[in-house]
Amino acid sequence: MNSIKLIRNKWFLLIFSFFFWGIIWISFQWVYKKELLLRSLYKSTKSPDTLQVMILYSNMMKSIPDRHELKPWYFLANILIKAEKKKEAIKVLSKLIKIAPEDREVRLWLAIELHNQKRYREAEKHFAMLLKEKPGNAVLLSGR
Numbered sequence: 001m002n003s004i005k006l007i008r009n010k011w012f013l014l015i016f017s018f019f020f021w022g023i024i025w026i027s028f029q030w031v032y033k034k035e036l037l038l039r040s041l042y043k044s045t046k047s048p049d050t051l052q053v054m055i056l057y058s059n060m061m062k063s064i065p066d067r068h069e070l071k072p073w074y075f076l077a078n079i080l081i082k083a084e085k086k087k088e089a090i091k092v093l094s095k096l097i098k099i100a101p102e103d104r105e106v107r108l109w110l111a112i113e114l115h116n117q118k119r120y121r122e123a124e125k126h127f128a129m130l131l132k133e134k135p136g137n138a139v140l141l142s143g144r
Helices: 002-008 010-031 033-043 050-061 071-082 086-099 104-116 120-131 135-142
Strands: none
Touching (some): 002 010, 010 033, 033 050, 033 071, 050 071, 071 104
């Protein structure tokens, strides 16, 4: 009978629900710490903290990206460029190209970054791949 009174007590329910949802929120923050940091750095308009970016970079470079999980790597490359870590950004973009070689947007981004770093021969290879005519582009090139 005492447990029924306890359940009917509004203060008990309020405090219990507060702690329950607090634990859920803390566990979410703990599990998705890397993803939340990555997203906040990507959306930030300020220059990111270099130490945080490099820790994130070193943690992510230890793993191999899955073909369906390329967005966090795209975010990382963008953050590295904001943090003026262009060599590391090129490494991330190269890793993305190895996973998804057909992604023309990432290949163009890599080619431009290589060109900006005065690595012209490497950039030329990627520009040449981008300029290759594809069967779907024939109509665009003929002007029809």
